[in-house]
Amino acid sequence: MSSPHPEGLRARKKARTRRTIQEQALRLFAERGYDETTVEQIAEASEISPSTFFRYFPTKEDVVVQDDYDSLLMAVLASQPVDLAPIPALRATVHDAFTRIPPDEEAQILARTRLQLRHAPLRAKAVDNLISTIAMLAEGIAGRMGRDTTDPLSRTAAGAVVGAMLPAVFSWAESDGARRLAETVDEALSLLEKGLRP
Template sequence: MSSPQRADRTPHPSDRVVTSLRERKKAKTRRTIQEEALRLFAEQGYEATTIEQIAEAAEVSPSTFFRYFPTKEDVVARGDYDQIILEMIKAQPPDLPPLTALRTAFRTAFASMRAEELDKVLARAKLSASVPALRARTLDGLFDTIDMLAGAVAERAGRDPRDLAVRALVGAVMGVLLPAMFTWVERGGATPLPDLVDEALGYLEAGLPI
């Protein structure tokens, strides 16, 4: 008689495929909601666009919208780029100094983005700069990004992410990235974002000479 099947058996490969398909479907739905929201914001304005209109345009229910984005502000403030940057940081050689590793990771991450992805980032950045509620929500997102970067730097350096040195480094990085983003928005995307980000981080790496 065969023994009962263990509840903690190794997942069958087909189980992993199903999970992967589900994740891809979720990512596609998330992108569709965000793309339709940005289109409607551009056509009729942020304030005039309702969640119901976004859901209808994305062919999902309002309840589905809220599963992906808790608020309308989150459609603009939330992105998948932190995870991409985190992966790029982890991929850097362990002997690179932290700031050099961050500069290389950001340059690689932004340079790998397709033109349509950068267009979407630019649209979100313009909205965040012009709508007060979005500016506040974007600030919250910056704190999340700082926590993410501090964790990545601390892991590479074998330090506590709460160490002042770690926080100061990450704060300095964000301090030069923000003007790079503002310049990109002011120029309407005319200067490539990867170039501006790399120039800003190179300036920091050189010790901020004036």
């Protein structure tokens, strides 16, 4: 049997290191507090150097805000039927992608979201992340429709979906993840798809 492609092995190793850093960071934040935990402590717990930490995450805030779901979202969006309108296509994409998140990763998302709600610097960083997500989804929608990436319809659809998701995710975090994230978000996007009619 032939060995896996070396680039695949490198990518998996990088993903494991990235996940370890986030896991150790969240553990330390829970034990010591976000403000009291340093990058050096996270690096030590992850068995890496501080310089390696910064190769994966530019700042301590990024270890909370960043995730690895962009490529999944874009792949799922590309697989949606071409005749689906933008909002239904994005709703189906988000539901499919979020359903694939295993319970242990969903617990991490819950911890990261709760940190973002409690710390102003994290909220500011999260806004930057949301802007990037809207641009990414708008590009995917524009591509599906053969439109320019600056197309107002694509940007508005992406912004509306992300905007509808935010209060749903916040409510989910405030309820300690009482329901699955996919169900909570899909309920909000269902309302959006129906024109916000009950």
